[in-house]
Amino acid sequence: MHKPSTTTRLRRCYYAFEEWSTQQWRRKAISPCPSSNAILAPPKCWRLFMKPTSHQSPIYHKYHVRPIINAAGSVTKFGGSRTRKEALEAMEQASKTLVDLADLNEKAGEVIARITKSPAGFVSNGAASGLILQAAAVIAGADPIKMAQLPQTKGLKNQIIIQTMHRFPYDQSYRAAGAELVTIGSARRTATWELEGAINERTAAVAFLFSPFTARTGLTLPQVSEIAHSRGIPVIVDAASMVPPRENLTKYVKMGADLVSISGGKGIRGPQGSGLLFGRKDLVDAVSANASPNQFLGRGMKVSKEQIIGFLTALEVFIQEDEEAEMNEYRRKAQQITDALIEIPGMAVSVKHDEHDFIIPSTLITFDRSWTGRTKEDILSSLASGDPPVQLQSIFLPEDQMAVDPFNVDNEELEVLIRRLREELLKSDL
Structure with a gap:
């Protein structure tokens, strides 16, 4: 046979x-x-x-999607973060009852205001949509005639001033609402007179960015706030990925920010498509007026009742957690990765943790001149196409560096991650 x-x-x-x-x-x-x-x-x-x-989660296998190990941090492209079980349970409960979204938005804003110690708050459809709503609020306010005009801004104050070193791909969100970006300073510095000279009768706001690997040699937020406020101009802040630490939920308003946007689906581990806006009450009211469920520019950035409840639940759990214990756990994982790689010749490996660039303790790999292995690009490509696929942090890092962020790596994945890293780092071109 x-x-x-x-x-x-x-x-x-x-x-x-x-x-x-x-x-x-x-x-x-x-x-x-x-x-x-x-x-x-x-x-x-x-x-x-x-x-x-x-x-090999059955739900992803069903649709022939390969799960990955995300060691790049809370990056949206790689799934953001693991939503808290408390948030998921709350979302399921919320899905079974109908409510008035205006009422829910108002009550959610009160919770955010209390936690951020600011006058008002709002749940947005992620931090990027928060930037669109920031721009809409400072350009059109809560005036329905102006709101209906957006993104056409002829005749409106539509200029948003931003430092050169704060320009990044997501500032397109400001332009999506009709803003004209006015760039000041150079890639290395900004002088006070440059901001003072840029403010005019068409200025709607000054934007400020807090983000890992952003240059910090320009004007500080307190400096920007002092100059802008002296001319009656609001300051809008993008701090999408800057929590934890939890103190950042209150710090920026204390430093002079009028309206802050932070992601709800990153460090807070709420629904991936959620975010929070908070600050001056008149600006938050304008955000709400421009946002869903109202039929203006923000209508397409809908936040469901389930997302709102899930986010609030995640936020309340987040602020109650022991941050020191959380950071120690990330540091333990980063140190375990470091110990497994430190003897590989041609590269330096260390644990990095600071308040600016590595807000989560991470393993930084730096290739030195004695490195004879494959290129960084080849290693990253092999990791991403392997089994299982692994994604590392490399954006904004120098050509000779890559980092392993343990934020989304559980203990089971940690062993697999270390094995995959050693496989690719020890593999030769031959």
Whole structure:
């Protein structure tokens, strides 16, 4: 009798596994290793196609999407962060009851105001949409005639001043609302007279960026606030990824910010598509007027009742957590990664943690002149295309550096991550 080829046998096994998987999902199975007679046993060859690890989540397997190990931090492109279970449970509860969104937005704003110690707050559809709403608020206010005109801003105060070193891809969000960006200073410095000279009758606001690896040799937020406020101009702040530390939820308003945007789906670990805006009450009221569910520019940036409740729940859990213990856990993981790589020749490996660039303790890898291995680009590419795919932090870092951020790496993934890093770093071009 003719023996089937290896390819044929693998194909048959794959089809058997696919059929079993479909039946499992229909039965709402939650484990690849059934222990109950009520759940069908998988085909004997199932291990060829599914590994009993967190990287093979059945819901993603269903749609043929490969889970990754995200060691790049709370990057939206790689999933942001793991939403808190408390938030998910709250979202499920919220989904079963209908409410007036205006009432919910108002009550949510009161919670945010209390936590941020600011006059008012609002739940946005992520930090980037928060920038659009910031611009809409300072350009059109809560005037429905002006709000309906956006993003056309002819005849309106539409200029937003920003330092050159604070320009970055997301400032397009300001322009999406019709703002004209006026850039001042150079890549290395900004003088007070440059800001003073840029303010005119068309100035709507001054924008300020807090973000890792942003130059800090320009005007500070207190300096910007003092100059802007002396001319009656509000200061809007983008601090999307700057929590933790938790003190940043209150620090920027104390430094003079009038309206702050922070992500809710990064360090806070709320729904990925959530964010918070807080600051001056008149500006937050203008944000709310321009935002969903109202039929103005922000209508497309809808925040559902489930997202609002999920975010509030995550925020309240976040502020109650022990930050020192949290940082110690990240530091432990970063140190374990560092210890596993430190003896590889041609590179320096260390744990970095500060209030500006590495707000989460991370492992920094720096290739020195004696490095004879593959290029950084080749290593990153191999990690991203391997099994499982691994993403590291490399944006904004010098050409000879890459970092491993443990924020999204659980203990099971940590062992796999270390193995993959050693495999790729020790692999030669030959």
